[in-house]
Amino acid sequence: xxxxxxxxxxxxxxxxxxxxxxxxxxxxxxxxxxxxxxxxxxxxxxxxxxxxxxxxxxxxxxxxxxxxxxxxxxxxxxxxxxxxxxxxxxxxxxxxxxxxxxxxxxxxxxxxxxxxxxxxxxxxxxxxxxxxxxxxxxxxxxxxxxxxxxxxxxxxxxxxxxxxxxxxxxxxxxxxxxxxxxxxxxxxxxxxxxxxxxxxxxxxxxxxxxxxxxxxxxxxxxxxxxxxxxxxxxxxxxxxxxxxxxxxxxxxxxxxxxxxxxxxxxxxxxxxxxxxxxxxxxxxxxxxxxxxxxxxxxxxxxxxxxxxxxxxxxxxxxxxxxxxxxxxxxxxxxxxxxxxxxxxxxxxxxxxxxxxxxxxxxxxxxxxxxxxxxxxxxxxxxxxxxxxxxxxxxxxxxxxxxxxxxxxxxxxxxxxxxxxx
Numbered sequence: 001x002x003x004x005x006x007x008x009x010x011x012x013x014x015x016x017x018x019x020x021x022x023x024x025x026x027x028x029x030x031x032x033x034x035x036x037x038x039x040x041x042x043x044x045x046x047x048x049x050x051x052x053x054x055x056x057x058x059x060x061x062x063x064x065x066x067x068x069x070x071x072x073x074x075x076x077x078x079x080x081x082x083x084x085x086x087x088x089x090x091x092x093x094x095x096x097x098x099x100x101x102x103x104x105x106x107x108x109x110x111x112x113x114x115x116x117x118x119x120x121x122x123x124x125x126x127x128x129x130x131x132x133x134x135x136x137x138x139x140x141x142x143x144x145x146x147x148x149x150x151x152x153x154x155x156x157x158x159x160x161x162x163x164x165x166x167x168x169x170x171x172x173x174x175x176x177x178x179x180x181x182x183x184x185x186x187x188x189x190x191x192x193x194x195x196x197x198x199x200x201x202x203x204x205x206x207x208x209x210x211x212x213x214x215x216x217x218x219x220x221x222x223x224x225x226x227x228x229x230x231x232x233x234x235x236x237x238x239x240x241x242x243x244x245x246x247x248x249x250x251x252x253x254x255x256x257x258x259x260x261x262x263x264x265x266x267x268x269x270x271x272x273x274x275x276x277x278x279x280x281x282x283x284x285x286x287x288x289x290x291x292x293x294x295x296x297x298x299x300x301x302x303x304x305x306x307x308x309x310x311x312x313x314x315x316x317x318x319x320x321x322x323x324x325x326x327x328x329x330x331x332x333x334x335x336x337x338x339x340x341x342x343x344x345x346x347x348x349x350x351x352x353x354x355x356x357x358x359x360x361x362x363x364x365x366x367x368x369x370x371x372x373x374x375x376x377x378x379x380x381x382x383x384x385x386x387x388x389x390x391x392x393x394x395x396x397x398x399x400x401x402x403x404x405x406x407x408x409x410x411x412x413x414x415x416x417x418x419x420x421x
């Protein structure tokens with residue numbers, strides 16, 4: 001081969017090599033600068049909620065589906081729906097959302113939720129909860145999974161009630177009679193956690209249920225509290241106002257949260273306290289050896305004469321957003337979620353989130369709660385209840401002001417009416 005040919009071949013080889021290098025660099029540049037696949041499309045589920053999700057639920061889901069990440073945005077109960085609406089209006093990245101039961105129908109009407117009636121998970125859910133969702137939606141379809149019941153119980157010291165020959169405090173008449181007898185005998189009747197608005201609302205709901213159960217139409221925020229100024233309702237609010245005046249509530253309760261008030265009931269000679277079912281996690285074997293306690297439902301007398309226990313078979317609903325790009329895996333996650341629909345399993349799985357590590361669920365107390373939950377319900381949200389979800393923070397704090405004597409029943413009524421507009 002001549003020198004001329006050799007030089008030509010070298011030039012060709014160099015040109016090919018340079019071209020290959022350029023192409024390789026081009027591919028490398030494109031790879032390094034290409035936008036990554038969004039986690040929304042392939043690897044994550046975005047959940048908007050106001051509750052703790054059991055750690056074992058998250059762990060179990062991660063173990064089986066390690067490629068999926070769960071992003072949880074947890075908001076405060078106060079103003080939750082405002083947070084939720086703002087978030088949903090920003091973009092369509094939400095996959096699963098939690099909705100308080102009283103707002104469930106709103107999100108069905110707004111076409112936000114995906115109908116999920118055909119899920120196997122519904123076979124594990126109490127029929128009363130499912131029936132309640134049908135009543136709310138006025139449909140045979142389900143647009144979400146009901147999670148946890150929400151019942152108010154009056155916990156009481158059985159020994160004290162037996163000593164003074166008192167009936168369990170399951171009605172307003174029996175509750176107030178017990179307060180009177182214990183006060184006369186130097187016993188503080190009630191441990192109440194009035195430092196948080198939720199506990200103050202629970203106590204107010206219990207003390208006013210008799211009056212509002214007989215109202216001709218529900219007296220709710222959505223109706224503008226129509227009829228709240230009626231004399232019978234003002235009398236019910238005065239019962240709340242007079243609790244401190246009569247000596248049924250001590251000033252200590254003004255500084256306690258709901259959990260602290262329940263612990264005080266267990267640790268001292270308080271005769272009663274008002275708390276939901278989840279507080280059973282504080283009752284361990286050592287407590288039960290020192291104090292004989294039980295819990296009863298509270299039954300307002302309805303207009304028909306039939307009694308209904310205060311509570312709701314559905315506290316909140318977990319639904320899938322219609323615009324979600326991860327519907328199949330969302331269904332799988334909800335299937336995991338419904339394995340923890342009972343409050344006792346929820347307590348078992350969330351105990352690492354609290355300071356209470358050593359406890360047991362007593363069979364007697366469990367049986368009492370089952371009895372409470374087997375009754376027809378007086379649902380506070382449908383009568384008179386200052387919801388943390390559908391009302392503002394100022395409205396939700398009104399019961400605290402009433403118990404603190406910062407406002408009178410008449411002022412309470414006027415403020416509630418003003419804040420509902």
